[in-house]
Amino acid sequence: MWAGNAWEAPVSPSGLPQRQAFSSNSNVGSLSCVMPSPEGERQRGYGIRLSATEAALPIDDAESTLAVNRFAWLPLCTPVAARLPWAVYAGASVAGETLWQVRRRGRSQLIANLLPFCDDSPTVAKRAARQARRNVARYWVEVAARPAVDLERFERDRVRIAGAEKLRMLETPGPVVVLGAHTGNGELCLQLSVLGSRPRIALVEPLAPPDFAQAIFALRAAGIVQFHETTFAGLRRCAMALKEGGLVGMMGDRDLSGGGIPVKIAGRHVRIARGPWQLAWRHHAVVLPVFCSREHRNTFEVRVEEPVQICRSGTEEAGIADAAQRWAMRLEAHLRRDPGQWLVQEDFWNVHACSGD
Secondary structure, three states: OEOOOOOOOOOOOOOOOOOOOOOOOOOOOOOOOOOOOOOOEEEOOOOOEEEHHHOOOOOOHHHHHHHHHHHHHHHHHHHHHHHOHHHHHHHHHHHHHHHHHHOHHHHHHHHHHHHHHHOOOHHHHHHHHHHHHHHHHHHHHHHHHHHHOOHHHHHHHHEEEEOHHHHHHHHOOOOEEEEEOOEOOOHHHHHOHHHOOOOEEEEEOOOOOHHHHHHHHHHHOOOOOEEEEOOHHHHHHHHHHHHOOOEEEEEOOOOOOOOOEEEEEOOEEEEEOOHHHHHHHHOOOEEEEEEEEEOOOOOEEEEEOOOEOOOOOOOHHHHHHHHHHHHHHHHHHHHHHOHHHEOOOOOHHHHOEOOOO
């Protein structure tokens, strides 16, 4: 999620099957690390276990249509966004509002996702969901304009850091996992100079069709972060980066593989991504929670939380479960402050549900 001009992943218009690790019905382009459930997994170097079935999954027709539509307008939007960003932002607001009005099912799903963070107030949740829909459209404007963005000026003029003192831990050598969520504009965080001089790498979900994926990767290459698709090769690169003391950026709020870690968020039991925690455990990395919020149309707050250390006095599962719950509590607090920042649009509470055992 993070970046030169902060680009949050586009978000799914419909529900995502738990085992559909690479469907772009998930937040297309979002940074995440998919680690499989125990069934059908195999060892593939660097202590990472991967499911062979998760390397390439079919994409449904509805999703392909969405991707093609994005690919059709992206080349047209790029030069305009670079020269007249205010005009394209205005257009994005109109587009987001139009989608809010015409996509009844998506509107209802967004409201349902945000309701637990709005004290179960339908009125507050509806207002927050409408804000989230606009923010998704704004994300695409920023994707298109990325090559023209001066990162130094962007960070100076359009980003406010909250909790900057917690970044001092980056002065100590060692591997770091920066763990965010689908809030604000996630890719922004990894591009910021305040994260120090470590080499940076991030995973993104594969896109379709291939031409669209190639175009997005070309835009992302304008920043200082190396982006890799969530494949065997991408996971190996993350493991290698951590082994060498680098910084890896991921998102932790969605379980794309069905084998996630059970946590409690907003009083509900759900599973969140296992991959970031598994990598952090195996490579003795510190997990640094960083959440991005869009304050206005094109300005951001990046909130840095206290680092999460995984307790190693017990088993791996116990250690990562405890750490993941502590991170989930911080995510909940972040979303309660401003629920409209959360861009997840699949049926989150059902897709990621688990028992409270």
